Amino acid sequence: MIDWGVAQGTATKLSRPGPDLSPAEADDVVGELREAAARSTGPVREFSDLHAPDTVQAQAPVLVVDRPRWIEANLGTFEVLMDPVVARIEAGRPRSGLAHAVGSRVSGAEIGGLVALLSGKVLGQFDPFWTGPRGEGGRLLLVAPNIVHVERTLDVDPHDFRLWVCLHEETHRVQFTAVPWMRDHLRGLIDELTAATDLDSEAVQRFLTEGVGELVKVLRGTSDASLAELFQNERQKAVVDRITGVMSLLEGHADVVMDGVGPDVIPSVATIRKRFDQRRQGGGGLDRVLRRLLGLESKMRQYRDGAVFVREVNEKVGLSGFNAVWERPENLPDRAEILDPAAWVARVHG
Structure with a gap:
């Protein structure tokens, strides 16, 4: 029904490149976002009075990603969430091998185009449906190039803006880890x-x-x-x-x-x-x-x-x-x- 490989290829091809950063500048951004995410945890939990239990399932990792990595992560989640719909459609409407192949590639290209468009807009996202290898529930994605792009567009202090974004996204992480x-x-x-x-x-x-x-x-x-x-x-x-x-x-x-x-x-x-x-x-x-x-x-x-x-x-x-x-x-x-x-x-x- 959906060729997820085509979706991945289409989205990656159509996504725009991020801001022009040297390798050293990119490393600095990644490091600061990781630090800002860690700094956000205490103030968010104190202000909200929400506290996650000390269990593996409540340990949602924080990942700083680029646009292709965000695309890969979200298409993986979409595939999991859409599996029931795809199964219902394919069970009720069996098609020939050729029709299925063509249709799945078209659907994959359509989804890929949509995800490519969104990949340049999302600053951060908590994915509650990801499960880690040790049973971790969810993961927080911070999209570094998008954060840099917006802070430059708004002409705001980059250090303040990165921490501000992390406060919002850390709240989402707490919402899901503290509310099992x-x-x-x-x-x-x-x-x-x-x-x-x-x-x-x-x-x-x-x-x-x-x-x-x-x-x-x-x-x-x-x-x-x-x-x-x-x-x-x-x-x-x-x-x-x-x-x-x-x-x-x-x-x-x-x-x-x-x-x-x-x-x-x-x-x-x-x-x-x-x-x-x-x-x-x-x-x-x-x-x-x-x-x-x-x-x-x-x-x-x-x-x-x-x-x-x-x-x-x-x-x-x-x-x-x-x-x-x-x-x-x-x-x-x-x-x-x-x-x-x-x-x-x-x-x-x-």
């Missing part, structure tokens, strides 16, 4: 989304009759829907609402933590935040269209809405009251509660 059920819960939601996926001709027809009109709105700038949203059925939308709630919580919480810790350890944090928020708004018309189609606009809303949720809940019930969100999956907010923090407080705290 989070990884399986998120994987369960993805499996539910897979089970709700339409694989029949009616789904395609529905897109042709309804989705094309929405796609035109996206291109005109009158809709914030992504390509994925155009294909969603009602069952999928219900699961996506829950996934959106979780992701908004995780991203918003990371932003709140980095802003809470930042003033104590990063002298230029106010300048960095102001310029970075301007960057999040996107560039020109074509850039905005691509961001909508790829779901990046929705991602930006997750940061914003999630941070508002975290701050308002903390104001109402304090840090210990907010941290009830990590006690069990039933305490996680859905999309509606992210936008209505008082509703979450009433449900969880009465």
Whole structure:
């Protein structure tokens, strides 16, 4: 169904080269990012009051990578997550060897092109679905060339910016290592989304009759829907609402933590935040269209809405009251509660 080798080759070929750095400069960046990640651990855990247990499963390594390595890591995760969908499609629609080979290469090229585009945008990422050789759960990826590119574009202090990025990403690492059920819960939601996926001709027809009109709105700038949203059925939308709630919580919480810790350890944090928020708004018309189609606009809303949720809940019930969100999956907010923090407080705290 998907030729992952073609995806890897396409993404690597299409990804843009990073900033021009000498070998010595690259070594310095890698070393500083590793040090910044280590420095972030204590302040993040103290501010959030989240502490990972001393187990192998909670030991998520920190890796400083370039764009090709990020591509390789993400395609590996995509393959694991998409295996159930591929298995369902191939079981229901057996094809000839030639058709299968051609189709899988086309699909691989499409995925490779998408990942190549994203490879130049991601600064850091916690991959909760990677399992290490000793059973480690998850890994943190810091994409060095992208971090250098953005710090230069924003014209901010590189040392401060690197630590600032690490504060955000370290928060994600703590969220998954200190909350042992989070990884399986998120994987369960993805499996539910897979089970709700339409694989029949009616789904395609529905897109042709309804989705094309929405796609035109996206291109005109009158809709914030992504390509994925155009294909969603009602069952999928219900699961996506829950996934959106979780992701908004995780991203918003990371932003709140980095802003809470930042003033104590990063002298230029106010300048960095102001310029970075301007960057999040996107560039020109074509850039905005691509961001909508790829779901990046929705991602930006997750940061914003999630941070508002975290701050308002903390104001109402304090840090210990907010941290009830990590006690069990039933305490996680859905999309509606992210936008209505008082509703979450009433449900969880009465």
